[in-house]
Amino acid sequence: MIRRVLAFFHKRPLDAEFDAELATHIEMATEDNIRAGMPPAEARRQAMLKLGGVEPAKELHRETRGLPALDSVLQDLRYAARTLRKDAAFTAFAILIVGLGIGASSTVFSVVNALLLRPLPFADAGRLAWIANSEAAGLSGQTTQVGHFNDLRQQNHSFTDIAAYFAFYGIGDAKLTGSGEPERLTAVPVSGNFFPLLGIQPTLGRNFNDDECKWNGPKAVLLSHGLWERRFNSDPSIVGRALTIDEKPYTVAGVMPASFDFGSVFAPGLHVDLYMPFPLTQETNRWGNTLAIVGRLKPGVTAAAAQAEIRVLAPQFLEAHRDRNNFVGFVKPLADHVSGRIRTGVLVLAGAVVVVMLIVCANLSNLLLARTASRQKEIAVRTALGAGRGRIARQLLTESLLLSLCGATLGLVLAILGTRALSHLEAISIPLLRDVRTDGTALGFIVLMAIATGLVFGVGPAIQSGAGVLHDALKDSSRGSTDSRSRHWVRGALVVSEVAFACVLLVGAGLLIRSFLRVMDVDLGFHPESAAAVRIDPGPSYKTKPQINGYFDEAIRRVRSVPGVVAAGITDALPLGRNRTWGVGAQGVQYERGKYPSAYVRVVWDGYLNAMGIPLRAGRDFNERDTPDADPVIIINETMAKNLFPGQNAVGKYVEFKPAKRVIGVVGDVRHLALEQGSGNEMYIPLRQTGDWSSADLVVRSTLPPSALAATVREALRTLQPDLPGNDFRPLQTLVDKAVSPRRFVVLLLAGFACFALILASLGIYGVISYSVGQRAQEIGIRMALGASAGQLQRRIVMQTLGLAAIGMSIGAVGSWLLARAMGSLLYGVTAADPTTFVAMVALLTFVAAIAGYLPARRASRADPMLALRSA
């Protein structure tokens, strides 16, 4: 066997050697024959005869010594490469569309793999669970009070451990000063066991120790790998250094590994720079619902079992501590929590690429059919020379596989570029996007796709190749021979399926685009354009309420005096970001247990409503007279006014607080959670009257461009805030953009696929029609000679095209409707059977089909009938 393999690879020298051996043989035999009395020519001829011919002897020799099967595969490959090179245009086109198709599907596969298939990037991630408080939207609904967490941690038997992070961290909450430019960083407070539970070890230094996790313990931070690289030049001696954060000294406990990205898993689109210990104590218990909980299930315990246990424990906790907030407890696998929201979108994309690949296959199948038809004679000649039907089919399959493999190579390049682009997308709230890459699995997927594609689009033509009767093929010239009925049928079916698939994609993309437009059209309740926000929290030197109020008064006064600033205000929670709810009811109303209303809270400074463009419907805005000593006041939104004071004028009424607050104004609703949903009850509390806020965002509405605004505002605040970080000016539009980013992501990809599908389908139609017109050149010539006008002919051909397209679209419409229902949760403001979309897409397809049919029709009808007849 080894010798055979060697022989296989040393074909040329071995061939030469055998040539020499044969030459000697023939010379010797010839001499013998001459000696026996033959004339020299005859002697040589006889020698050859006896040998059984030189070529067969060589062939036999080669077969015996090498690996005949492999030989013939190589032969097929060489032959395929030769024929493909001869038809460069066809080959380039085929490779291009296979490449695009495989590139797209592999990229989407990588997304599916990262988001839905691969385990989360944690140790034994399958056992990690997410424990939400309730099913209510908003962070306050998802999070749990510290007391409940501690009790659950001690008393449960389902988890090896549970850990938590503080869910109300804010973007840019931590201000880093000293050594270099001041900078606002995002810090996430976590429980001491959070990283050990996930199985994450700091690459440098250590995790937080017990002392650091105590209330008022020594202050420590863990740096994210990104911050360590960017801000500290990957300084290996960073551990133990003191940093000034919010003007307090923190010790660097360690640096997290580059592979750990909190944002990518828990807060998509967010860069987290620092981690701080979050004390689980009486003090933090008083903060209310704060913790997002992650648990590690014991081996063999399911999320459902853990859920059942928590449902038993939770009422006991509540019974024992009546002062605590409600706790229900919903357990689900962490992976479901992380990718749950984007799941439908990703699956729709996966379905879309399958459809795209089917169109690619149909298209190539069609092209190859046309080629095999025109190669009928070549095939017949080969058959006549002794090639078996299987051998020919194998040859054709080799060709299609070679094509698809070349396409896959292109696809691989595209997939690598595509995944790299996706993983570097910033500020897109899709989880795990960072982990999207073309890895070994994706590579395997590409190889499988290439083989499957090659087989799918190659098998039809390969089968067809044998179907033609040899005799007929050899006999028939191009003259008047119309295609065999079956081949015609196959080609028609392929076009129909292409149109149907394209229709599905177009309608799906159309519905999503319309949803997207609807979402972008939504009345946000505020005007993001030409407004920007910047954090201006007062430093720790401002301690008392009057000092703080004085600081804000001065800051606002200065900013408002900047030329070009139209309005300015302050809030502790910008829309589409952090949110919290408080229970609040109308004064004097008894609510049923569990029916007590809650509302989203925003603590604001006077002028905020104006700066945001939130319309005042009734009453007045806060002003400088709403001091701590004045009447406690509140502004509520229209929904809350309707819910708490149905049928009454809310202004002047009181809501339950300690002490009760008087409603002084009613404002329009704001899309606070997401663009797609109203947020229900919302209330605004004057910052002057409360200390219950954790951050202060200055919102500035201005006619200046954001860059100029940043400089002038910083200048205006210089004496108040000498180290106002420069990295922090956020146009409000970016908040909106980030909120719609997952939707935009899905829409853009799907629209791209749909365009690709439309192009392929139109090329498919064009190819089939021009082929059939070419085949019928004579028939057309005769018709024209008999007096048919060009217009009549064109109509005939276009009608034939539209007939095919109509069948395809009817099938496609049904498919689209099914698809649209499957992606119902992605639709917004349109129904799955949205008539506008369906009609528009059918019209578009019809138009494209008509053009694809008209072009070849026009060419045919312009041909000189005499030429067409004579060429026969």
Added chain:
Amino acid sequence: MWQNHMKLDLLQGTLDVMVLQTLAAMGAMHGYGIARRIEQVSGDQVLLNQGTIYASLVRLQNRGWIDAEWGASDNNRKAKYYSITRAGRKELASEADQWNRLSDVMARMFAQ
């Protein structure tokens, strides 16, 4: 493997044994010589397609039963000389034994 347009149908594998026996009896020989020798010994009863000799030689060589070496022929032509190896002799012995037994059996069958 090869087509027989010969007076006697060669059974599969027969040619290999003939080549081995020829080499064992005659010593090193080139391909043409082997072919001629087989034709002579058979009294021209088998009309050999000489091309098949070379396939047989490759086969035997692959199995390690014969060796090949380039040399010069009687009238100074470059030719490839084949010779039987030790393993080849062993193989030939066992083949010969088999053939003898088979032909005995055949003879007895026809004698009854």
